[in-house]
Amino acid sequence: MEVRARAPGKIILSGEHAVVHGSTAVAASIDLHTYVSLTFPTNSDNDDKLWLHLDDMALHFSWPVGRIKEALSEKGSHAPSSPKSCSAETINILAALVEEQNVIPEANITIGAGVTAFLWLYTCIHGYKPAMVVVASELPLGSGLGSSAAFSVSLAAALLALSDSANLDSTQQGWLSFGEKELELVNKWAFEGEKIIHGKPSGIDNTVSTYGNMIKFNSGELTRLKSNTPIKMLITNTNVGRNTKALVAGVSERTVRHPTAMEAVFKAVDSISNEVATIIQSPAHDDIAATEKEDKLEELMEMNQGLLQCMGVSHASIETVLRTTLKYKLASKLTGAGGGGCVLTLLPTQLFQIRKS
Amino acid sequence: MEVRARAPGKIILSGEHAVVHGSTAVAASIDLHTYVSLTFPTNSDNDDKLWLHLDDMALHFSWPVGRIKEALSEKGSHAPSSPKSCSAETINILAALVEEQNVIPEANITIGAGVTAFLWLYTCIHGYKPAMVVVASELPLGSGLGSSAAFSVSLAAALLALSDSANLDSTQQGWLSFGEKELELVNKWAFEGEKIIHGKPSGIDNTVSTYGNMIKFNSGELTRLKSNTPIKMLITNTNVGRNTKALVAGVSERTVRHPTAMEAVFKAVDSISNEVATIIQSPAHDDIAATEKEDKLEELMEMNQGLLQCMGVSHASIETVLRTTLKYKLASKLTGAGGGGCVLTLLPTQLFQIRKS
Numbered sequence: 083m084e085v086r087a088r089a090p091g092k093i094i095l096s097g098e099h100a101v102v103h104g105s106t107a108v109a110a111s112i113d114l115h116t117y118v119s120l121t122f123p124t125n126s127d128n129d130d131k132l133w134l135h136l137d138d139m140a141l142h143f144s145w146p147v148g149r150i151k152e153a154l155s156e157k158g159s160h161a162p163s164s165p166k167s168c169s170a171e172t173i174n175i176l177a178a179l180v181e182e183q184n185v186i187p188e189a190n191i192t193i194g195a196g197v198t199a200f201l202w203l204y205t206c207i208h209g210y211k212p213a214m215v216v217v218a219s220e221l222p223l224g225s226g227l228g229s230s231a232a233f234s235v236s237l238a239a240a241l242l243a244l245s246d247s248a249n250l251d252s253t254q255q256g257w258l259s260f261g262e263k264e265l266e267l268v269n270k271w272a273f274e275g276e277k278i279i280h281g282k283p284s285g286i287d288n289t290v291s292t293y294g295n296m297i298k299f300n301s302g303e304l305t306r307l308k309s310n311t312p313i314k315m316l317i318t319n320t321n322v323g324r325n326t327k328a329l330v331a332g333v334s335e336r337t338v339r340h341p342t343a344m345e346a347v348f349k350a351v352d353s354i355s356n357e358v359a360t361i362i363q364s365p366a367h368d369d370i371a372a373t374e375k376e377d378k379l380e381e382l383m384e385m386n387q388g389l390l391q392c393m394g395v396s397h398a399s400i401e402t403v404l405r406t407t408l409k410y411k412l413a414s415k416l417t418g419a420g421g422g423g424c425v426l427t428l429l430p431t432q433l434f435q436i437r438k439s
Numbered sequence: 440m441e442v443r444a445r446a447p448g449k450i451i452l453s454g455e456h457a458v459v460h461g462s463t464a465v466a467a468s469i470d471l472h473t474y475v476s477l478t479f480p481t482n483s484d485n486d487d488k489l490w491l492h493l494d495d496m497a498l499h500f501s502w503p504v505g506r507i508k509e510a511l512s513e514k515g516s517h518a519p520s521s522p523k524s525c526s527a528e529t530i531n532i533l534a535a536l537v538e539e540q541n542v543i544p545e546a547n548i549t550i551g552a553g554v555t556a557f558l559w560l561y562t563c564i565h566g567y568k569p570a571m572v573v574v575a576s577e578l579p580l581g582s583g584l585g586s587s588a589a590f591s592v593s594l595a596a597a598l599l600a601l602s603d604s605a606n607l608d609s610t611q612q613g614w615l616s617f618g619e620k621e622l623e624l625v626n627k628w629a630f631e632g633e634k635i636i637h638g639k640p641s642g643i644d645n646t647v648s649t650y651g652n653m654i655k656f657n658s659g660e661l662t663r664l665k666s667n668t669p670i671k672m673l674i675t676n677t678n679v680g681r682n683t684k685a686l687v688a689g690v691s692e693r694t695v696r697h698p699t700a701m702e703a704v705f706k707a708v709d710s711i712s713n714e715v716a717t718i719i720q721s722p723a724h725d726d727i728a729a730t731e732k733e734d735k736l737e738e739l740m741e742m743n744q745g746l747l748q749c750m751g752v753s754h755a756s757i758e759t760v761l762r763t764t765l766k767y768k769l770a771s772k773l774t775g776a777g778g779g780g781c782v783l784t785l786l787p788t789q790l791f792q793i794r795k796s
Contacts, residue, residue, distance in 0.1 A: 340714065346704070381751075392743075394742075404758075
């Protein structure tokens with residue numbers, strides 16, 4: 083029996099960094115996904131292992147389920163319908179299980195944490211049942227596009243789809259449809275996975291990946307937004323790695339040094355995010371309205387980028403993308419932590435219409 | 440009899456554009472000057488003309504003083520000790536006197552307005568006396584370095600030095616020293632000149648040029664600052680001309696579209712300007728304190744530049760300078776109206792010490 087699930091990555095349209103200081107942020111799902119396939123062996127397979135194949139990285143793990151059971155002993159928790167946090171002690175046990183496979187090159191902490199999260203979600207939802215899980219992703223790792231959340235969400239979705247906890251409607255052509263209650267469960271489990279991978283995630287990434295479309299986030303409160311017009315964004319990966327924690331800390335230190343100025347900057351970002359959310363949700367009647375929306379979004383992106391530079395999180399590689407797109411009169415801003423990572427460029431509808439004609 | 444005067448140009452250290460919306464700005468005089476020489480002919484010269492030589496532009500004007508008297512008729516106002524605004528009607532009369540000389544190429548409005556201001560200041564302070572005035576400047580025109588204010592101030596100083604209104608102390612080596620009262624008179628006359636050239640000047644430029652050092656400006660109120668450590672600034676002229684009025688209007692339009700965000704941005708700039716003023720005035724005990732000051736100023740410059748980008752007044756040419764100086768870990772910001780013009784780069788003291796050693 084096999085089930086496949088996919089979950090999208092995300093971009094931050096507005097409010098990165100400032101969100102940590104109480105400002106509103108807006109995130110959107112993107113058309114790049116992580117795919118998870120889950121297969122239970124038939125009795126004739128005679129396989130008592132839990133396999134995990136991370137195809138993109140050519141990393142392959144397999145644990146005899148008895149080994150996992152033995153390691154977890156009483157720490158295991160088979161309760162698919164009640165998402166539960168993994169204790170620090172259990173994280174250590176699971177991390178040791180990952181490490182003893184000797185598969186991950188040179189202490190790649192993120193991948194190790196991802197596989198640890200996998201073991202937690204798997205054992206919580208399916209106990210010590212043998213299975214084969216294959217993961218493939220279109221999302222680059224650690225570039226701020228929410229690859230870990232897409233991993234956690236697609237994994238939770240696949241695991242829950244074959245559990246008794248999710249009551250899925252089978253539609254035509256073999257698709258399973260997740261209802262509101264099931265999505266909530268997916269999101270909660272994915273958040274538990276994110277916590278293992280990131281420590282203190284905001285919950286933005288897994289929520290966008292679970293529900294798709296866009297969300298507004300402020301001080302822990304998430305609001306799902308319904309966009310009425312598709313927005314075309316070009317995502318440029320600078321391929322410059324960065325230290326998210328150091329960037330976040332840098333903004334906080336600057337805030338300590340210049341509290342009045344920085345509070346005002348965060349207030350400006352908050353207002354920009356709320357404007358972005360309003361524009362996204364406003365009805366678009368025709369092409370003119372769509373163009374107006376895009377013009378407004380472009381201006382707000384330019385303003386947000388200036389404020390991010392004021393926070394000190396831009397980078398030469400980001401500025402290069404900004405200058406290049408500016409030559410074509412296109413507005414861009416960094417997305418995520420900055421200091422490298424990805425840059426968004428709004429591609430106006432008119433651009434495509436002109437090229438088509 | 441000849442007198443020579445010089446007056447410095449200026450840079451805006453912090454707060455350009457935002458100052459129009461109520462934020463504090465800080466300006467400093469720079470070591471580039473405009474020089475004015477005023478000579479009264481001896482009786483034997485038999486010259487009844489008022490000569491004006493703008494040496495840098497090789498533009499030469501000469502009016503028979505009778506012609507000026509005739510044109511101004513009752514509009515003239517010989518009152519050196521009471522600075523007076525030039526009415527729109529009188530500006531037109533003086534502008535016609537400038538135009539009939541047929542000297543200025545292709546309606547260069549700024550130069551024309553400068554010569555008009557010269558005629559107003561001259562006739563107010565010296566009536567219809569023949570004289571020769573020679574102007575030379577190290578300041579590039581229209582690049583935001585306050586060339587017109589340096590012209591107005593050096594002109595007012597030279598004119599007042601040979602009038603009865605200024606009571607100047609003659610020091611050694613032929614230098615005349617302007618007292619506080621005389622400087623105030625110079626500043627007021629220069630402001631009248633600026634009004635003819637710019638319409639509605641803020642008064643920042645002529646005040647910095649008159650008193651030197653630095654000033655803080657907020658909502659029409661000027662405070663002179665005493666800097667305790669010299670600050671070394673590299674000024675890079677992008678040589679990109681810009682339309683100051685259009686840039687100022689652009690910021691105002693953006694403020695109408697996004698009032699909450701922009702008010703917060705102006706508040707951030709206000710706070711930055713006040714921090715800059717505090718740092719400038721704080722006593723510097725040693726090299727370490729000087730380095731700390733510079734570090735703080737660099738951070739504030741980076742923040743201010745981000746906020747200017749948020750206002751939409753940066754330019755590709757400015758960004759090129761920013762990127763270039765960033766390679767050497769030097770902080771830069773645009774100064775003045777933006778959209779081209781000049782860029783400031785702080786040159787830390789350490790830089791010179793390292794190069795010396």
